[in-house]
Amino acid sequence: EPEVTQTPSHQVTQMGQEVILRCVPISNHLYFYWYRQILGQKVEFLVSFYNNEISEKSEIFDDQFSVERPDGSNFTLKIRSTKLEDSAMYFCASSRDPPSYEQYFGPGTRLTVT
Amino acid sequence: DAKTTQPNSMESNEEEPVHLPCNHSTISGTDYIHWYRQLPSQGPEYVIHGLTSNVNNRMASLAIAEDRKSSTLILHRATLRDAAVYYCILRDVTSGTYKYIFGTGTRLKVLA
Numbered sequence: 539e540p541e542v543t544q545t546p547s548h549q550v551t552q553m554g555q556e557v558i559l560r561c562v563p564i565s566n567h568l569y570f571y572w573y574r575q576i577l578g579q580k581v582e583f584l585v586s587f588y589n590n591e592i593s594e595k596s597e598i599f600d601d602q603f604s605v606e607r608p609d610g611s612n613f614t615l616k617i618r619s620t621k622l623e624d625s626a627m628y629f630c631a632s633s634r635d636p637p638s639y640e641q642y643f644g645p646g647t648r649l650t651v652t
Numbered sequence: 653d654a655k656t657t658q659p660n661s662m663e664s665n666e667e668e669p670v671h672l673p674c675n676h677s678t679i680s681g682t683d684y685i686h687w688y689r690q691l692p693s694q695g696p697e698y699v700i701h702g703l704t705s706n707v708n709n710r711m712a713s714l715a716i717a718e719d720r721k722s723s724t725l726i727l728h729r730a731t732l733r734d735a736a737v738y739y740c741i742l743r744d745v746t747s748g749t750y751k752y753i754f755g756t757g758t759r760l761k762v763l764a
Contacts, residue, residue, distance in 0.1 A: 581754040594749055629695045643695030
């Protein structure tokens with residue numbers, strides 16, 4: 539069964555450094571998403587992406603965040619200058635067209651900012 | 653998106669059915685009811701969704717009240733692997749937004 543994959547599984551970085559989290563969505567999906575979950579808290583929506591542009595973003599997704607689909611398979615989330623409060627699990631998800639279909643989530647990347 | 657209310661936690665014995673309730677009294681006519689679950693240390697996993705009629709799939713059944721103000725996710729035979737946080741989420745696909753707004757869900761504990 540196809541699945542969303544994410545790399546790395548765990549990333550440790552120092553405050554102020556840039557990080558790139560990578561995702562490979564399911565191959566025939568056209569809508570892509572990033573969510574995050576701070577330890578012990580709810581899963582929070584960050585951004586959705588379709589047709590090479592952001593279709594929706596939350597208040598969390600400020601200028602420090604960016605997303606990109608650099609090729610036909612990868613979908614990345616970049617945090618330019620990490621803060622301690624960016625420490626969280628980051629989940630990538632994808633869905634078919636139309637996006638009313640269910641979203642398939644990856645296993646997540648645990649980001650630890652020290 | 654309309655809000656949902658779920659119990660914080662529930663327990664079930666292994667191999668017995670589990671009924672996970674969800675109240676959504678402010679649901680609109682175009683809100684779909686989605687259920688996801690999150691196993692420990694994993695990403696959310698789609699379980700089932702429906703609009704008005706009851707739905708069945710290989711994982712679970714979804715029973716929707718006639719007035720749609722509540723729904724119940726039914727796991728027919730709970731296994732230890734079903735121990736997870738279960739989220740009931742409403743999403744209006746006519747709103748132009750496709751994000752999920754997760755609540756705190758119901759933590760299901762399955763006893764061996």
